[in-house]
Amino acid sequence: MQYKDYYKTLGVSRTASQEEIKRAYRKLARKYHPDVSKEPNAEARFKEINEANEVLKDPEKRATYDALGSGWRAGDDFRPPPGGWGDFDFKTGGASGDYSDFFSSIFGRAFRPEGRGAGRQRGQDQTITLAIDLEDSHQGATRQIKVDLPATGSNGQSSARSRTLNVRIPAGVTQGRQIRLAGQGLPGRNGGPAGDLYLEIAFKPHRLFTPDGRDIQLRLPVAPWEAALGATVQVPTLGGSVNLKIPPGSQSGRKLRLKGRGLPGTPPGDEIVQLEIVIPPAETEAARDLYRRMAEQLPFDPRAQLGV
Template identity: 45%
Template sequence: MARDYYEALGVSRDATPEQIQQAFRTSARKYHPDVNKDPGAEDRFKEINEAYHVLTDPQTRKRYDRFGDDFRHVPEDWEEQARAGAGMGGRGGFRGAPGGGRVRYGTGGFGGGAGINIEDLFGDMFGGGDMFGGDGGFGRVPGADQEAELEMTVEEAYRGGKRQISLGDRNYTVSIPAGVVDGQRIRLAGEGSRGSGAGPPGDLYLVVRIKPDKRFRLEGRDIVADLPVSPWEAVLGASVAIRTPGGETKVKVPPGSSTGRRLRLRGQGMPNPKGKPGDLFAEIKIVVPRESTAAERELFEQLAAQSTFDPRRSR
C-alpha cells in the first residue's frame, strides 16, 4: 500500500487545489534532489510529485478518493460504465481483465500485473450481475488492458503533438496533449488484448515518463530553469535572455540579486488542458569568469578595496 497522498503532501482530504499546490511547492523546494543531497530526498520528492499529479487532476482525485490505492486499475470512464450497468438491470459489463487482472508491457515482453477484483469492486453498483452475461459462461470475455511506458523530453511534453511509436509488431500514431506530466496515462481505446468470443478488446495505456533534463527541472507543472548572470548584472540589474521549452524570452534581473533567487514568469510553465498552466521560474546563478584580463582584475581589486560588503555577515 502506497503512502496516502494527502498525508504525503501534509494536507487534509478536503484541501482546495490552491492549498495542494502551495503544499507541493513548499515540499518540492525542500526535497528536490538538485538542492537536497540527503539520502532518501529523491524518493521523497518522487512521492510528493506523484501525490501532486494525482490530487490536482479532478477526475483522478475522484477515483483516488473512491478506490484508494487501487485507483490506477479503474478505467477513467468507470462512472459511465457503472451507470450503463445499472441501466441494464444490474447486468452491465466492466471492461477489464477477468477477475480484475492486468497485463503490462515491459522491456522483456509481457508480464502479469496485480489488480483488483472487479466484481468485488463494482458488485454493489451492478447489483451483483455477472460480467459474462449472467449465465456463468465464458462466451463474452472482455480483453485485458495493457500498459507501456512512453519516454519524452520536457520540451516534447510541453509542445505535445503527433508521435509514431512501435510496440512489438504494432505501430501507432499517438496524439500527445500539450503539457503532459510524468505518470500521466494516454488511453488508446480498444488497442489492448483481444477479447474472447464477442467480448470487446481492452485498452492500451501509455504511461508518460519525462527524461531528466540538465536545462529544465519540473516541479509539478512548474518549470525551473537556471539563469546564469554575471556579477555586474546581479548587482546592477539587467534584462537577459533565457531559453524556455516554449522558446527564448527575456527576464528582468532586479538589482542586488543573489544566487538562488527565483524570478517567476507566470503561465509560462507546463500547459494544462484542464485548468491553469504552471509557472516558469528562472533561478539565478551568478557566474564569474574563469580567467580575467589585467584590466578586469584591476577593476575587481578596486571594488574589493572600496566595498564594505561582507557576504558572510549579511546572511
C-alpha cells in the first residue's frame, strides 16, 4: 500500500498547531465539498481531506501517525510493522470503507492505551459541511439531512452508522458558522456520553447573488442611456424586487447600496449592487447609423486619461 502524507494533504507543516489544522481543513472542505465544488476531482479530494483531518485533529491518533517517522514521502510503498503500533492495545475489528487501506492498517481497529480503557469516555465530536441555499439563511428553514458516522458494534466490527436528522437553520446564519447538534456525534466508550455533531455552513452557488458575510453582491446590467441620464429600475433582492435609483453619469463598476437587503442580523447585511453597462448590438443598419451619429456628435474620448 502507499504511504499517505496527511500534513501534505491539508497543506500544513508537521509542527502545525491544532488551530492551524482546523483552519486548513475548513478551507479545503469548503473548496472541495461535492455539493458546492466545481473541481473535477472534488469527491476524491474531499475524502482525502476528511481522512487527513480525522487523524491530525485527534492528538492521540496524530501521535501514533507521527511515530511512523518523518522520512516517508507520499506514494512511497508502505508496510505496517508486525505487532501493532507503540503501546496501543488493539481489539479485533475492521475499518470503515470510507477510509484508505493505509488508514485502516493503523487506525482501522478500535484501540486504547494501556491502563486507560476502564473509565467512561465521552465520544468524539464530528464536523461535517452542510450546503444550503442563500434563501435558507435569509428566511430560516428546517431541512432533513442524512449523516453517516463511523460506529463500532458489540463484536468490535467498524461500520457506518446512517441517521436522518431534522435540522433548524436559523435566519441570518453566515458561511463558515457552525450549528451544534448536542449528543449526535460519535458514541462514548464504556457508557460515556456521545459527542456533538457540528454542521459547518456552506452556501451553494446562487445564480444572482454572491455572499460576503451578511452582505450580498449583485452585478446589475444597465443600458448606456440609463447610466448616462439616470433611471429608476427594478432590482432583485432575497426578499423580492425593489426600485433602485441610478444616478446620472454612472460608470460601469459603480457600486450602490441597498441598506438592510442582505442577510438578517443585528445589524442586517446590505445588498451591494455593482453596475455593468451593456452595449446594445449594432446588428441593423439603423443601429449602426445611430452609433455613427453618436461618434460624430459626442465629443468623447474614452482614452483621454491615458495621454495617448
